[in-house]
Amino acid sequence: MRRIVLPDVPAVAERAAELLLRQRLETPERCLGLATGGTMEPVYAALARRVRSLPVAERQRLQRQWRSFNLDEYVGLGADHPGSFATVMRHRLIDPLDLDGEKVQLPDGRAEDPSAEARRYAAALRRAGGIGLQLLGLGRNGHLGFNEPPSAVDAPCRCLSLRTVTREHNAAAFGGRPEAVPPRAITLGMAEILAADRILLVVTGTAKADVLQRAFAEPPTPDLPASWLQRHPAVLLLADAAAVVP
Numbered sequence: 148m149r150r151i152v153l154p155d156v157p158a159v160a161e162r163a164a165e166l167l168l169r170q171r172l173e174t175p176e177r178c179l180g181l182a183t184g185g186t187m188e189p190v191y192a193a194l195a196r197r198v199r200s201l202p203v204a205e206r207q208r209l210q211r212q213w214r215s216f217n218l219d220e221y222v223g224l225g226a227d228h229p230g231s232f233a234t235v236m237r238h239r240l241i242d243p244l245d246l247d248g249e250k251v252q253l254p255d256g257r258a259e260d261p262s263a264e265a266r267r268y269a270a271a272l273r274r275a276g277g278i279g280l281q282l283l284g285l286g287r288n289g290h291l292g293f294n295e296p297p298s299a300v301d302a303p304c305r306c307l308s309l310r311t312v313t314r315e316h317n318a319a320a321f322g323g324r325p326e327a328v329p330p331r332a333i334t335l336g337m338a339e340i341l342a343a344d345r346i347l348l349v350v351t352g353t354a355k356a357d358v359l360q361r362a363f364a365e366p367p368t369p370d371l372p373a374s375w376l377q378r379h380p381a382v383l384l385l386a387d388a389a390a391v392v393p
């Protein structure tokens with residue numbers, strides 16, 4: 148794992164945005180893997196600023212060639228629900244970058260059969276050639292996407308139940324009520340994540356310091372899904388000073 152520690156969140160967001168933009172402009176044939184969560188909000192804001200300042204022709208090329216797959220979505224929520232990741236992506240990425248929404252893929256939370264939808268989504272990603280650069284945040288319990296502990300190293304894209312701690316942490320988008328957070332989600336699995344050419348793990352804030360430290364210090368285990376990143380040959384950790392144990 149390569150590690151870059153920057154002083155604060157704005158510096159991390161700028162560097163992450165720079166790497167995402169470079170991926171889109173330099174290797175447009177490879178899909179970008181995208182994440183949601185509070186950590187990513189400043190990253191998408193920085194990305195939008197950078198895209199706005201591109202020369203028009205380059206911005207149009209970026210829009211034309213955009214291809215991304217998000218990690219996950221809540222079961223039961225569609226693009227019309229304010230708490231869905233589809234809504235987050237519309238507000239943070241599709242509208243600000245003026246992208247064609249069809250080019251920003253997410254699992255369909257409204258699908259009648261979520262397990263079948265997980266299989267469809269995984270197949271769509273395979274057909275698109277898999278992921279070039281995968282952006283990842285880190286859950287407080289060590290989850291990646293919604294790969295909750297325990298998750299095997301080869302866990303596939305699937306529908307699963309969310310842990311209480313995750314629903315509590317994500318309650319802000321649901322009026323602060325953990326019980327309003329959907330109990331299930333569809334997520335790309337560890338298998339699809341680890342198959343990415345490169346991984347960009349973005350971690351900020353003291354609340355993540357302990358779990359981040361454990362993810363790379365202890366032998367990989369299903370009980371800490373992020374620890375499987377030790378098995379990937381090209382992980383870049385971008386962290387702020389607060390997230391790194393001195």
Ligand code: GLP
Binds near residue numbers: 183185284293
């Ligand atoms: C959610 C997402 C994850 C994300 C995690 C961390 O559960 N499914 O992909 O990494 O939250 O969120 P935050 O950045 O808000 O700490």
